[in-house]
Amino acid sequence: MPHRPFTRRAICAVAGLAAVALVATGCGGGNSSSGGGGGDSQASGSKTQTVRVGTLPIANAAPMYLGIQKGFFKDEGLDVKSTVLQTGNDIITGMVSGDYDVGFVGYISAGIAAAKGVPICVATASDATGTSPEDDWQVLVAGANSPIKAPQDLAGKTISVNGLGGVAEVMIKAAMDKAGADWKSVKMIEVPFPDVPAAIAAGRIDAGYTSEPFVTTVLDQGGKVVFAPQSYLAPDYPNGSYAASKKIIGSDPDLMKNFDAAMTKSLDYAQAHPDEVRAIIPTYTKIPAELANRMRLPVFQSALDPKAINEQMGFLKKYGLVDKAPTAKSLICS
Numbered sequence: 001m002p003h004r005p006f007t008r009r010a011i012c013a014v015a016g017l018a019a020v021a022l023v024a025t026g027c028g029g030g031n032s033s034s035g036g037g038g039g040d041s042q043a044s045g046s047k048t049q050t051v052r053v054g055t056l057p058i059a060n061a062a063p064m065y066l067g068i069q070k071g072f073f074k075d076e077g078l079d080v081k082s083t084v085l086q087t088g089n090d091i092i093t094g095m096v097s098g099d100y101d102v103g104f105v106g107y108i109s110a111g112i113a114a115a116k117g118v119p120i121c122v123a124t125a126s127d128a129t130g131t132s133p134e135d136d137w138q139v140l141v142a143g144a145n146s147p148i149k150a151p152q153d154l155a156g157k158t159i160s161v162n163g164l165g166g167v168a169e170v171m172i173k174a175a176m177d178k179a180g181a182d183w184k185s186v187k188m189i190e191v192p193f194p195d196v197p198a199a200i201a202a203g204r205i206d207a208g209y210t211s212e213p214f215v216t217t218v219l220d221q222g223g224k225v226v227f228a229p230q231s232y233l234a235p236d237y238p239n240g241s242y243a244a245s246k247k248i249i250g251s252d253p254d255l256m257k258n259f260d261a262a263m264t265k266s267l268d269y270a271q272a273h274p275d276e277v278r279a280i281i282p283t284y285t286k287i288p289a290e291l292a293n294r295m296r297l298p299v300f301q302s303a304l305d306p307k308a309i310n311e312q313m314g315f316l317k318k319y320g321l322v323d324k325a326p327t328a329k330s331l332i333c334s
Contacts, residue, residue, distance in 0.1 A: 048079045051259055053242075054091035054100040055082050057285045059137075059212060060127045060240050060298050061104055062277045065284055067266025075265075076258040084284070095120055095245040101252075102244050102259060107331075108167045110243045111313050114331055115322035119246040121333035123256055124263045125305070126240040127298035129230035136228035137296035138239070140172070141218040142207040143200050148226040151179040157206035160191035160199060168209045170315050175229035197221060212295040213287050236299045238308045249333050256333065267302040304332060 051073075055061050064080065067073055073080050083100065085091050091103035092113050102123065105113075110122050130136035140159065142148050148157065154176065161168035169188060176183040191199050196208035197217045207226050210218070215225065230237040242263060244256055270277050274297055281292040309328035316325040 048074065048077050049255060049258075050079045050081050051102060051255060052100045053080055053082045054085050054094045054103040056088075056091075056104055057084050059277070059281050059285070059287070059292075059295070061284070062280055063126070063266040063270035063300050064104075064263065065280050066270050066273075066276060067262055069280065070266070070269060072265040072269070073259075073262040076262040078255075078258050078262055092118060092120060092243070095243070098245070098247070100245070101248045101255065102242050104240060105243050106167055106240050107238055107309055107312050108170060108316065110241060111309075111316050111326055111331055112321055113243075114326045115316065115324060120243045121246055121249065122241045122304070122309070122331050123244040123249075123333045124242045124260050125238065125267065125301045125303055126242055126263075128236040128238050128301050130228065130296065130299060131231055131235035133225045133228040133231070135296055136225070136231040137215060137298055138209075138211040138228075138230060139215060139225045140207045140209050140227040140229065141196065141200065141215060141223050142226045144222040144224060146206065146224070146226060148207055151176050151181040151227055151232070154207065154227065155182045155185045158187045158189060158204075160196060160205045160208040161188050162190065162193050162209065164188060164190055165321065170312075170319050170321065171229040171233070172209065172227075173319055174315050175227070175232045178233060197223075212297075213291045216291060216295045233311075234308065236301065238301065238305050238312070239298070241304075244333055246333075264302045267300045271300040271302075304328075306332065 053064070055064065064082070068080050083094075085094070088105045088109045091100065091105055092109070094100045095103045096118055103120075104126065107122065110120060113120055129138055133139060148154060159172070161172065173183045176186075189205065191205065191208055193210045193214055196210040196214055199205045200208055200218060200223060201221065230239065242259075249256055277297060278292045281287050282289045287295070306328040309331060313325040313327060313331065316322045
């Protein structure tokens with residue numbers, strides 16, 4: 001299917017998940033790993049099929065790695081071949097070009113791509129934010145002496161987002177709107193997630209939007225969480241998903257059916273076993289075990305939430321990222 005190239009704002013939004021990749025590692029992409037070998041192979045006397053997944057080196061991806069470890073994908077006849085990339089845009093481009101069958105992307109990123117005519121759809125759920133500023137893992141942080149205590153206090157302040165026109169900006173605006181706060185008076189500048197602790201310490205910003213493990217880094221330095229936009233919109237607000245190429249959906253529906261079944265098992269297992277999540281994170285990221293043991297974890301969701309997805313698609317149009325946003329019904333693979 002032909003599609004229009006991304007605009008600059010669309011690229012920024014699709015790359016919103018990308019900055020989370022830098023959160024976890026700051027390392028280069030392109031590494032591949034497999035749950036048991038590429039191509040069709042024999043496992044316990046039955047044929048297995050390779051599913052190629054573009055992913056990011058972040059805590060949110062832990063359920064897939066746990067599922068490989070626990071044999072959930074093997075049980076569904078699948079051998080996962082994962083390729084670690086740096087940006088959500090790279091993942092989507094790889095799916096369109098046929099390099100990957102499935103890709104780990106945010107709902108906002110998937111929605112922007114779909115609005116631009118990119119032939120992908122959301123296949124499975126993945127993760128959500130927390131329930132409050134006390135447990136959310138993607139938040140606005142500030143120094144210990146910051147006067148910011150509520151979203152209204154952000155008015156007139158300089159705050160950072162990882163990419164202008166991206167996920168962070170959308171969620172902050174939506175949450176401030178809900179709170180009746182004036183987001184139009186906020187000055188937003190770009191600061192990569194890993195650089196937020198230093199930017200706060202240097203006084204470059206009044207508050208910074210960042211993700212784990214850098215939330216814990218700021219807290220270790222005596223800072224504090226001042227606003228949790230996504231969990232303010234709703235507890236356990238959907239964040240990430242696994243999207244699929246519409247080509248693979250049409251040509252091999254059984255592959256996606258089996259992937260969905262394995263991911264459902266993996267997500268439910270991960271949510272019920274946080275200690276195992278923490279133990280596996282250092283095996284595919286550069287997050288030290290000591291930090292993985294203390295950082296806030298995503299909430300892992302196995303069920304898609306069409307109502308919340310519809311709301312997020314509405315944000316895309318409201319805040320000018322696309323001319324016409326998809327609905328949850330059109331974004332979710334049928």
